[in-house]
Amino acid sequence: MNILKFLTAGSVDDGKSTLIGRLLYDSGAILVDQLEALQRSNRKNDDGTIDLAILTDGLKAEREQGITIDVAYKYFQTDKRKFIIADTPGHIQYTRNMVTGASNAGLAIILIDARKGVIEQTIRHSFLVALLGLPQVVVCVNKMDMVDYDEAVFNKIVSDYKVLAAKVGLKNVAYIPVSALKGDNIVHSSERMSWFKGSSLLPYLETVEIPTDNLTEHARFPVQWVVRPQTEELHDYRGYAGRVSSGSFRVNDKVTVLPSGFTSTISKIELLDSEPEAALSGMSVTIHLEDEIDISRGDTLVSAKNKPHVSQLIEADLCWMDTKPLDTTHTYFLQHNSKLTRCRIQEILYKVNINTLEQEFDEDFKLNDIGRIVVKTADPLAFDLYQDNKANGGAILIDSRTNVTVGALMFRANAD
C-alpha cells in the first residue's frame, strides 16, 4: 500500500470543505467522538443535516470568521490506499498557502462551481498547480445539484478548462461532475448523473497512477549529517547520513561529491542493522565511500554518470510569501535541501499576473507575487532544473533579519 498526497484548491464558496468532509464522512474516516463534537456544534445545513465543512476548519479564529486561514492536513485510508489531504484556502491573499500545500502533493483537485464555470480563481489555481509541477489534476465540477445535474453545463466547463490547461501547461487532467453537499460521485456513483460514465472521485483517487518523472539516472543524495562515533572499536567509522532525493544508489556505484567534484565508490549502504544493496529514491540511509574525502552537511553525492548543474547564478521562478516586499539590496539566506548559503536577488526579469497570465514589469515584488528572477548565491549550488527534477530543483529564501521563510524558488535555468 502506498500514500497519495493531494491538494484541494477552491474557496469556501465552492464547497471545498464540504467536499473534504464528504470524503472523510462517506469513507468512514470520522470517528464517533469527532462526530459527537460535530453534532454539539450548532452549524447545520439548510435542510438540517450536519455541516460537513466543520470537519476541516480547526481553529477558533477560523470558526469565528467562517474561513480557512492555513494549510490543514487530513488523513484517511481505504483498503487500497492511504491519503494525506493538504487543505489550502482559495482566497487570493493566501496564494502562499496553496504553493506550500502544492509543493508536497502528487495530485491536485481543482474545484469549479458548476454555476460559475471557469473563473479568475480557477486560472490562478491552475497556474499555481502547473508552476509547482503537480503531475496529475482532477477537476471536480461541484454543485451539480444546483444546475439540475445538467450534462451540457458539465461539458461546457470541461471544454473551457481544456483551453486553460493547454495555456498553463497541465497535461494529465481528469474531470468529474459532483455534488459534495448531496454526495453525488464522491464515494458512490450518482444515479442522478447516469450520463457520466467515468469513475467517482474516491475510486478514482484510489486507483490513479501518479505519473513519475523518469529520474532513474538522476541519483542525488544531499548529505545531512556525518556519523562519526569516534569510539575505540569504531575509530575509523565515517558514514554519510541523508535521504535519496531522486534516482537510486547501489554498492560499487561511482559517485561524485558536489560542489568539490571529488569522485569515489560506494562501499556500503546502511540502515541501522541492515545493509541494503540499493538505496532507492525516498529512502533515508547512511552511505560509506571507499576513499576518505572531506564531506560535510550541505554537500551532495550524485551519480558520476549524470551530474546536476553547479553554479552561483541561477534563473528561477520566485513566489514571494512575506508581507515585507522583496529587497534586491538585501542579503537573504537560501536553503536548498541541506545546503544553507547567502544570496541576493540580482535581477527581476518579469512578474506574472496570475489572473490573466500576462507578464508584467514592475520593480515591486510583494506578498503573493510570482515571477522570474536571477539569484546569485555566495556558495555554488549543485541543482537540477525544477521541471526536470523537483526534489533537487526547489529552494526557500529566509530573511536573515526575521528568520522567516519569505520565498519559494523553482530553478529554471543555469544563468552562469
Added chain:
Amino acid sequence: MKQLDYLDELEAEAIHILREVAGQFEKPALLFSGGKDSITLVRLAEKAFRPGKFPFPLVHIDTGHNFEETIIYRDNMIKRIGEKLIVGYVQDDIDNGRVVEQKGKNASRNQLQTVTLLNTIAKHQFDACIGGARRDEEKARAKERIFSVRDEFGQWDPKRQRPELWNIYNGKIHKGENVRVFPISNWTELDVWNYIRREKIELPTIYFAHERDVITRNGQLMAASPFLNMDDEDVVERRNVRFRTVGDMTCTAAVESYAFEIDNIIDEISASRVSERGARMDDKVSEAAMEDRKKGGYF
C-alpha cells in the same frame, strides 16, 4: 520508479527530519513521555544516528502522577540505549511555588506540566524539542508545521507559522525562541501501531489488556490511584482494561479491552469508532481546548 511502501516512506521522512534537527540546531532535545509515540521516536533516532550517539538527550517531564509501569520501562530503555536522560519534575515547581496544584474532583497536573516544560527548556537552553505529536490526533494539531517555532514565552501562533515547502525545513530562530519538531506528524495512530509491530518494539505493559481497579467518571474509565481525588460516589471496580495513550494518571482514561497481544490491538483500533484523544479528559473541556493550550506553550 517503484514507490516505497507507506511504512518505509513514513520512516524515511521521520529519519530525514531527525537528521535535519541534528544538522540545524545547537542544543536539541527529544521529549520522552514513555508513550508509544515517543518510544517510536527513539527507534527512529536509532535508525538516524547509530552507530553514533544521539546528538540530543531525552527529556521527561514528570508530573509525579505516573503509571509505575512507564517509569520502569523508561529506566530500562535508557539503560539499553545508553543515552542521557534529563527529568523535569512538576513537583519541584509546586514546591517552589511556580505553580499551584489544582483542587477539586477533576484536579490534574496536566496543565501544570507546561510550566515545568518551559522551565526545563530555559534551564538547559534547548533550541529544538522533538516531540511525538501527530496531525491526526486533533484539529489544532492538523495545522501545525513539522518545524513549529515558539516565541520566548513558548507560545504557538497559528497565524504566524512559516510556510513549509517540499522537504526543506527552516530552523532559523532568534535567541530565546525554540522550535518544536514533530517527525511523525504524518503518521496516524494505526501507522504507529503497525510500525511497532513491524519493528518488534517493546512497549510499557499498560498498553496491553490487564486487570485493574477503575472508577467510571464522566463516562470514562479512570485508573483508581492515590492521585485521583475520589469521594463516596466513586465506585471502584475491577475490570479488564488497557490504555491507548499514556499521560498523567489523572487525565488518561482506559478502555475496556481483551487485547493482550499487539495483533489484537491493531484489530481493535481498526474496528474502533472512538478516536484515541477521545480518551483524554483534557481535550473535552471545550471545543478549542487543544488550540488554547498550545498557544500557551503546551506540547
